[in-house]
Amino acid sequence: xxxxxxxxxxxYSLFIAILAYFTITHFEHTLVQTTMGNLLGFGLLFAVIxxxxxxxxxxxxxxxxxxxxxYGTLILTLSAVLVEIVIIAIMMVHEHNPHLAxxxxxxxxxxxxxxxxxxxxxxxxxxxxxxxxxxDSSNSYLSMLLVAIGIAMVIPHFMDAAHIxxxxxxxxxxxxxxxxxxxxxxxxxxxxxxxxxPQEEGACDLDGSCGHEHINAWYHxxxxxxSIIIIGVLSEVLAVxxxxxxxxYGLPLSIGAVGVAVISASPELITAVRAAVDNRMxxxxxxxxxxxxATVLLTVPAVILVTRFMGMEIDxxxxxxxxxxxxxxxxxxxxxxxxxxxxxxxxxxxVILFVVFAYxxxx
Numbered sequence: 001x002x003x004x005x006x007x008x009x010x011x012y013s014l015f016i017a018i019l020a021y022f023t024i025t026h027f028e029h030t031l032v033q034t035t036m037g038n039l040l041g042f043g044l045l046f047a048v049i050x051x052x053x054x055x056x057x058x059x060x061x062x063x064x065x066x067x068x069x070x071y072g073t074l075i076l077t078l079s080a081v082l083v084e085i086v087i088i089a090i091m092m093v094h095e096h097n098p099h100l101a102x103x104x105x106x107x108x109x110x111x112x113x114x115x116x117x118x119x120x121x122x123x124x125x126x127x128x129x130x131x132x133x134x135x136d137s138s139n140s141y142l143s144m145l146l147v148a149i150g151i152a153m154v155i156p157h158f159m160d161a162a163h164i165x166x167x168x169x170x171x172x173x174x175x176x177x178x179x180x181x182x183x184x185x186x187x188x189x190x191x192x193x194x195x196x197x198p199q200e201e202g203a204c205d206l207d208g209s210c211g212h213e214h215i216n217a218w219y220h221x222x223x224x225x226x227s228i229i230i231i232g233v234l235s236e237v238l239a240v241x242x243x244x245x246x247x248x249y250g251l252p253l254s255i256g257a258v259g260v261a262v263i264s265a266s267p268e269l270i271t272a273v274r275a276a277v278d279n280r281m282x283x284x285x286x287x288x289x290x291x292x293x294a295t296v297l298l299t300v301p302a303v304i305l306v307t308r309f310m311g312m313e314i315d316x317x318x319x320x321x322x323x324x325x326x327x328x329x330x331x332x333x334x335x336x337x338x339x340x341x342x343x344x345x346x347x348x349x350x351v352i353l354f355v356v357f358a359y360x361x362x363x
Contacts, residue, residue, distance in 0.1 A: 011223065013055040017230045020048040024237055032240065035248040042241035046259070049234050050266050052227055056083070057267030059224040061274075066215040071187060073194075073286035076271060079224060081294045084108060084264035085302045086232035087239075091260065092306070094239040098313040101303040102153065103257035106322050107357075108295045109149075111258075111265045113329055114354035116272050117288035121347025124276030124284070130341040131281035136193040138337035141289035144182055146330060148175070148296040153326075156317040168314075172301040179297040196282035231263070255361055265291070281342055289333075321360060329353055 024031070024041055031037035060076040067075075084104065092100050124131045152171055159167055186194055242256050268287050275283035300316065307314040318326065332353065336346040 007219065011055065013052045014223075014226065014230070017048055017052045017234060020044065021230075021234055021237070028237065028240070032244055035245075038241050038244040038248060042238065042245045045234055045238040045241060046263075049231055049238065049263050052231050052234070053083070053263060053266040054270060055227045056080070056224060056231070057270045059220040059227065060267060061271055062215055062220040063217060063224070066217050066220075073283060073290055074183070074186065075224075076268060076287060077291040077294045078298075079228060080264045080268050080291055081298050083228055083231050083267075084260060084295065085299055086228070087235040087260045087263060088299065088303055089306045090232065090236045091239045091242070091256065092303070092312060093310065094236075094243060096312060097253055098315040100253065100257055101299065101307075101314060102316045102318060102322075103254045104260045105153070105295055105299055105316075106318060106326065107254075107258045107261035108265060108299075109145075109292045109326065110329065110354060110357045111261050112268065112288045112292045112295070113333060114350040114357065116265060116269050116291075117284060118347045118350030118354060119269075120272045120276035120281075120284045120288070121342040122344050122351065123273060123347075124279065124281060125342065125344035125347055127277060128279045130343050131276070131279060132196060132198075132341050133282040133285045134193060134196045135338065135340040136190075137282065138285055138289060138333075140182075140185070140190075140193055141285075141293055142330065142333055142337065144178070144293050145289070145296065148178065148293065148300075149326060149330075151175075152296060152300045153316050153318045154323070156315075168304050168308075168316075172304050175297045175301045179294075182293070182297070194282070194286055235263070252361070258361065284342075285337070325353070325357055325360070 024045060028041070031041045056079050057076070060079050063075050064071070064073065088101055088104050091097075121131070151174065156164060156167065242259060243253075245251075246253060246256055268291050272284045272287045275281070275287070303314060306312075329350075332349055336342070336349065
């Protein structure tokens with residue numbers, strides 16, 4: 001008990017987030033009156049949320065160390081997607097924008113595959129050269145992504161308005177079944193698809209449990225949930241400042257969607273870079289592609305149900321530009337991730353695609 005209290009006293013992000021919440025809400029009515037006040041409130045809350053997201057990454061990493069792969073990255077991606085769902089739902093209630101969920105999902109995929117995976121491949125490639133991983137994992141993720149994106153974000157373009165409502169509900173049921181099936185494959189029947197164990201590692205590493213008995217799974221699990229709840233609470237206030245700031249500067253709401261994606265992806269980015277430096281590219285692949293898949297399979301049903309419950313409109317059909325960027329990203333991924341090794345050039349190509357994505361936000 002004493003050790004738990006000692007560890008809890010070091011959860012600085014928790015205390016800073018609580019302090020920031022009460023401080024901002026106290027001065028909220030004053031801050032929203034001016035452009036500078038909105039910018040200050042937005043900047044402060046965004047920084048605090050990112051700092052809290054680092055706590056999510058820390059606790060998820062500890063759980064990953066405790067339970068091994070692929071459970072570790074599954075915990076991390078589920079945590080990040082849950083953060084994303086919470087923020088999207090809150091912002092949709094505030095903004096009433098039917099395209100927010102679509103733009104956020106699109107931005108999250110661009111961030112996870114092009115920015116996260118690209119940067120990790122460059123960093124890891126500079127330090128280690130070619131980094132190996134299990135090619136079965138990338139093939140599985142990419143095939144599922146193609147199917148999921150096509151069902152949720154391409155087919156609605158060709159649906160009659162009279163049938164789109166029923167198709168949305170059909171998509172909810174279909175995606176829940178797809179995610180349950182894929183998760184079972186990932187953690188049970190084909191778990192070895194998502195693992196890469198170098199030959200030089202000993203038997204202790206094979207079972208994924210040796211030397212980790214000291215990690216308190218309950219402590220890190222509870223703190224993980226608490227951190228996610230705090231991010232959700234802070235995001236509700238952030239949505240007000242974000243909307244006012246974007247309006248004041250005449251910026252499109254799609255930039256707000258990118259902000260949501262950055263917040264949700266920040267724990268994954270931190271973990272992925274650390275894994276690349278440690279020459280654990282399998283973890284990076286599981287995080288980047290797994291998070292993209294979880295974003296589509298979990299966020300789509302969640303936002304559909306939320307919008308139906310709240311009586312709001314939703315449009316998940318991607319724009320032509322978004323379709324081209326997603327197509328390029330998936331095509332380059334299929335070509336790059338078919339040999340079981342990553343390198344600097346492959347990472348650079350994905351980063352270039354992310355730079356184009358960022359540029360198109362302002363066009």
